[in-house]
Amino acid sequence: MYRRCISYTTAALAAVAAGCAMLAGPPPDLDVRLSRPSAHLAYVVAIRPLEPQVAINRLHAWxxxxxxxxxxxxxHARIAFDGGMPQHGHGFPTSPRVTAELGDGRYRLDGMKFSMSGWWQMKLTIESAIGTDQVTFNTVIVTPVAQVAVAVASAR
Ligand SMILES: [Cu+2]
Structure with missing residues (x-):
């Protein structure tokens, strides 16, 4: 991929540089907090995987x-899930969804699966009596095992 980029003409360099930068990894200033306010500050949302280490290509819950x-x-909120890899232009290989309300404002998100290492976004659209709002979480999945446990610890 890099070799092919180098062979492009000067006119295409800017676009190609942008494309190649995508291969270099997630942005260095990426906010990977797993607890954060929603976009319009209606909610504070925290998420965590329900297993200590998230393996690539394994179904699990958050x-x-x-x-x-x-x-x-x-x-009694309704929470819709969307997301994927912004640098690759693809979504999750599965269709994660909330399957249970656990009480005390906790919800179970089933069907999570990361199909490769890299920067993933997890987007929640939340509806409740308070209103509708969205929140986006970033996480970086590292081969062969995700290092999300550290981020989870710091979010608690
Ligand atoms: Cu990808």
Missing amino acids: EIRLTSAAGVPVE
Whole structure:
């Protein structure tokens, strides 16, 4: 891929440089916090995998913890999942979805699977009596085992 990039003409260099940069890895300043306010500050959302280490290509579940901006657990929310790899232009290989409400503002997200290493985005659209808002989490999956446990620890 890099070899092919080098052979392009000067006119194409800018576009090619952008493409090649994608192969270099996630942005250095990527925010990988797994606890954060939603886009319009309606909620504070925290997510964590329900296993200590996330292996590539293995189905697993995450827990979503949802509170209001004031920190009150939000019950009976509808949460839709979307996401993928922004540098590759593809989504998840599965269709993760919330399958259970666990009480105290916690929800179980099943069907998670990372099909390769790199930068993944997990996007939640949340609807409840409070309103509709979205939140996007970034995580970087490292071969052969995801190093998300550290980010989870710092989010708690
Ligand atoms: Cu990919």
